[in-house]
Amino acid sequence: MIVIRKDKDDTGKEVKKKKEVRKKSFIPFLFSVAIFLLLFLLVPIGLVLLLHLPWYLSLIYPVGIFIGAILIILGVIIIYYGIKGLRLRYSRDSYEKLGEGLVTTGIYAYTRNPMYFGAIIMILGWFLVFPFTFIFISTFLFLVLFYITAKSEEKQLIQTYGKTYLKYKSKVPLFIPYPKI
Numbered sequence: 754m755i756v757i758r759k760d761k762d763d764t765g766k767e768v769k770k771k772k773e774v775r776k777k778s779f780i781p782f783l784f785s786v787a788i789f790l791l792l793f794l795l796v797p798i799g800l801v802l803l804l805h806l807p808w809y810l811s812l813i814y815p816v817g818i819f820i821g822a823i824l825i826i827l828g829v830i831i832i833y834y835g836i837k838g839l840r841l842r843y844s845r846d847s848y849e850k851l852g853e854g855l856v857t858t859g860i861y862a863y864t865r866n867p868m869y870f871g872a873i874i875m876i877l878g879w880f881l882v883f884p885f886t887f888i889f890i891s892t893f894l895f896l897v898l899f900y901i902t903a904k905s906e907e908k909q910l911i912q913t914y915g916k917t918y919l920k921y922k923s924k925v926p927l928f929i930p931y932p933k934i
Contacts, residue, residue, distance in 0.1 A: 792894045797887035810884040821881025828875025834860040835867030855914045857921050863930035865907075865921070869899040870928045903927060 801808065838859040860867045873896055880888040910918045 788898075792898060793891045794887070796894060797890035800890050801886050806886045808886055810886060810889070813881060813884050817881035817884055821878040821883075824874050824878030824881060826878075828871040828873075828878060831860065831871030831874065832868050835871060838867070855910070855917055855921060857925070862925065865925050865927055866899070866903045869903060870930075873899065873928070899928075 800806070838856055838861050840856070864870050873892065876888070876892045876895055880892055907918075907922070914921075
């Protein structure tokens with residue numbers, strides 16, 4: 754039997770291991786940043802200028818800060834429980850799912866997309882804290898983006914889980930939780 758060791762050369766001297774350089778593409782990251790800037794800054798600011806809307810909505814200023822701070826905190830908590838509910842563990846390479854199967858417990862018993870729902874609540878909270886018109890417009894743009902993304906993810910979940918997901922989908926709302934009757 755032949756054993757090949759990579760930590761020693763033919764003379765028995767230890768060889769320093771070269772660090773494996775992983776080539777990770779920055780294209781997905783740059784694409785995400787570009788989409789964020791487009792949805793959060795360029796399109797909303799362009800709409801404000803094009804439609805001659807006011808920059809600042811002062812009607813909600815004093816009370817809006819308090820309510821907005823609560824919504825931001827609530828959005829962060831919802832996102833946290835959404836990530837925790839998926840039972841993900843971060844490794845150096847990526848995220849690993851610890852559990853198997855469709856997650857329908859915890860916060861996922863109330864909404865199928867808690868992270869998107871939390872993000873919308875958080876963006877709306879930012880609008881109330883900083884009542885600029887472009888933030889209000891970007892809230893709706895993100896809602897559309899999250900809706901399109903959730904619908905495309907649903908197609909994959911239906912292919913993966915079939916009738917189990919369709920049954921879950923009929924009982925639990927897409928974003929906004931509502932009381933079960």
